[in-house]
Amino acid sequence: MAPGALAWDIAFSRRDIHARRDAANAAICEAIAAGLARLGLRARYRPQNEIEVAGRKICGLSGYFEGGTMLHQGTILLDAGAGRMADVLRLPSDESRHRQRHLAQRLTSVAELLGRTPDPDEIKYAISAALADAFGFALRPDTPQEQETFLAGELFSREFALDSFVFDSVAPGGIQTLVGRDGTVNAYIRLYAGDERLIEQIWLTGNFDVSPARVITDLEAALRGLPVRDAAARALAALSPGSVEMRGATRDSVAAAIADAVEKTGLQQRARLS
Incomplete structure (x- = not known):
């Protein structure tokens, strides 16, 4: 590493x-x-x-x-x-x-x-x-066996050492990456492969601040595994004005950026945000 x-x-x-x-x-x-x-x-x-x-x-x-x-x-x-x-x-x-x-x-x-x-x-x-x-088990230091070392070398030379493995950026089949924007907030969403369209990763960024500081990272963690169509509404609920203070953006901006990413793929119509 x-x-x-x-x-x-x-x-x-x-x-x-x-x-x-x-x-x-x-x-x-x-x-x-x-x-x-x-x-x-x-x-x-x-x-x-x-x-x-x-x-x-x-x-x-x-x-x-x-x-x-x-x-x-x-x-x-x-x-x-x-x-x-x-x-x-x-x-x-x-x-x-x-x-x-x-x-x-x-x-x-x-x-x-x-x-x-x-x-x-x-x-x-x-x-x-x-x-x-x-x-409930004991761990002890050990070294790879000869057969394990040989198999690792075979995998390395046949696949992992190839430039195509290191540098190609083609995503596995069926995986989608969504990008949505609303003013100062950007939403980058990666979906698991499959028809369920579940969120694998989401990153909410932009020139804004929140208090408490951990709110956005907690929200991102809460949205992982959720159907992407539900993410904007969940974000609105999580960013309650009574418990979260935002500067440079609003809870509606965050939800709108997520909804924009979803809309661009034709997954749903843009939600009406209040």
């Missing part, structure tokens, strides 16, 4: 999980959050695929079943500043003026929170111990 971040892959036998994908993913994420808490971080799992501290993302995670195996992957930000993240993330070009500020509001790192950068082995031990406690 790049300097400033630590990545992991965890492979489980499906027999050892005894849960559906979402429940298994949540259990692993809760365990990793508990591991970070051993370092003194007040980390908590935010469904569906983040671990946060005080509303700011410190880990991104994902997991899926492949046959009889569950593979779970994630990264933790050790000492990655917003400027560096803005440089390497392929954010929309029209967000260039504001991207570093938005990233600083959304992301944090172990070094920022603790005032020091722990040794990676300290973090590995904390996470491993928490996983062992959560699932």
